[in-house]
Amino acid sequence: xxxxxxxxxxxxxxxxxxxxxxxxxxxxxxxxxxxxxxxxxxxxxxxxxxxxxxxxxxxxxxxxxxxxxxxxxxxxxxxxxxxxxxxxxxxxxxxxxxxxxxxxxxxxxxxxxxxxxxxxxxxxxxxxxxxxxxxxxxxxxxxxxxxxxxxxxxxxxxxxxxxxxxxxxxxxxxxxxxxxxxxxxxxxxxxxxxxxxxxxxxxxxxxxxxxxxxxxxxxxxxxxxxxxxxxxx
Numbered sequence: 001x002x003x004x005x006x007x008x009x010x011x012x013x014x015x016x017x018x019x020x021x022x023x024x025x026x027x028x029x030x031x032x033x034x035x036x037x038x039x040x041x042x043x044x045x046x047x048x049x050x051x052x053x054x055x056x057x058x059x060x061x062x063x064x065x066x067x068x069x070x071x072x073x074x075x076x077x078x079x080x081x082x083x084x085x086x087x088x089x090x091x092x093x094x095x096x097x098x099x100x101x102x103x104x105x106x107x108x109x110x111x112x113x114x115x116x117x118x119x120x121x122x123x124x125x126x127x128x129x130x131x132x133x134x135x136x137x138x139x140x141x142x143x144x145x146x147x148x149x150x151x152x153x154x155x156x157x158x159x160x161x162x163x164x165x166x167x168x169x170x171x172x173x174x175x176x177x178x179x180x181x182x183x184x185x186x187x188x189x190x191x192x193x194x195x196x197x198x199x200x201x202x203x204x205x206x207x208x209x210x211x212x213x214x215x216x217x218x219x220x221x222x223x224x225x226x227x228x229x230x231x232x233x
Contacts, residue, residue, distance in 0.1 A: 006202065010097035011160070013199050014212070015222040020192035023165060029211045030154050030163050037153035037162075039079070045152045045167075051076045051114070051178045052225045053141040061144075064226050069095050073225055074132075074141060076110055081181050083107045090132065098199070101128045107179070114143050114176050145228045146172035148185055159200045161208060166195040171228035188227045195222050 006012070018026065036044050053074040054060045063071040070093070077087045088110075089102040103126050105113070112120060118141075121133035135141075152165040170185035177183065189195075198204065198212055 007094055007097055007099075010092075010094060010099045011199050011201055012204070013096060013098045013197065015198075015220055016196040016212070017189075017220050017222065018165075018194045018196050020194065023167075023194040023196070026196065026211060027152065027165055030208070033207060033211075034154035034156045034161070034163060037155050040153055041080075045150045047080045048147075048149055048151050048166075049078050049081065049178060050147045050224075051143050051176060052145050052147065052228075053113075054144045055139045055141055058144075059139075061226060061229055064223050069093075075225075076105070076113065076178060078178060081179065083110075083179055086110050088113070088129075088132070090128070103129055110178065114178070116140070116142060143176040145225065145232075146175055146178065146183065146185075147224045147228045148172070149224070156205065156208065159203045159205060161198070161200045161204060163199075163208065164197045166197065166224070169195065169224055169227060173232065188224075188230075195224070197222075 040046055052060075053076075060071060060073050072093070073091045075089050075091070077089060079085055086105050086107065086109075087102050088105045089100055092099040092101070103124065109120055112118075118133050118136040121129045121136070124130065147169065148171070149169040150167045152167065154163045155161065156163075169188050171188050172183040172185045175183050196212070198208070
C-alpha cells in the first residue's frame with residue numbers, strides 16, 4: 001500500500017478500534033510475520049504513561065474535536081514507571097500523517113515542567129527544546145491529564161513499519177504526578193476494546209496491509225488524549 005502526497009519528514013498513521021475477538025485474530029497473524037519490539041517485556045508488552053499538556057484555551061483538545069487537520073500535542077512520556085527514560089515530545093499531525101520531535105529530560109526537569117517552569121529548555125542544545133521554550137512562553141502550557149495503557153508492539157524493517165495494540169487505556173483524573181505508581185485510574189473505553197495503530201514511512205507491505213484491511217473494522221480518528229479528557233470537559 002502506498003499513499004501519495006506525503007509531507008516531507010512525516011509518516012503514515014492508521015488507527016482502528018478492535019473488539020477482543022478481532023484483536024486476538026489480528027495479533028496472532030501479525031505476530032507470525034513481524035518481530036516483537038526489542039523493548040517489550042517477557043509477555044511481549046510494556047507499560048506507557050503519558051502526561052499531556054495544553055494551553056489555557058485547551059486548543060489541542062478543541063482542535064481535535066473540531067477536526068482541524070494541522071495540530072500539535074505535547075506530552076511527557078515514561079515507560080514501565082521508570083524515571084531512567086523520560087521523553088518530552090511534540091506530535092505533529094497533518095491529516096493521516098504524523099511527525100514526532102522528542103528529547104530526553106531528567107526527572108528534575110520533568111518535575112519543573114509539571115510546575116510550569118520551562119526555563120531550562122532555553123539552555124538545552126537541541127533546537128527543538130528552544131522552540132518549545134518559546135512556544136510555552138507565548139502560549140502558557142499546563143499539564144492536563146495522565147494517560148496509561150499497555151502496549152503490544154511489533155516491527156518490520158522494510159518501510160519502517162510499526163504495528164501496536166494498546167490495551168486497558170485508563171486516565172488519572174486531574175492527577176499530574178507521573179511517577180506515582182499508586183495513582184487511581186479509570187478505564188475510558190468499554191471492556192475488551194483495543195486500539196490498533198499502524199505506522200509506516202512510505203510503503204506498507206502488502207502482506208501487512210492485507211491483514212489489517214481484511215480483519216480490522218473501519219479506520220477511526222482515535223485520540224487517547226481526547227478519550228481521557230472528554231469526561232471532564
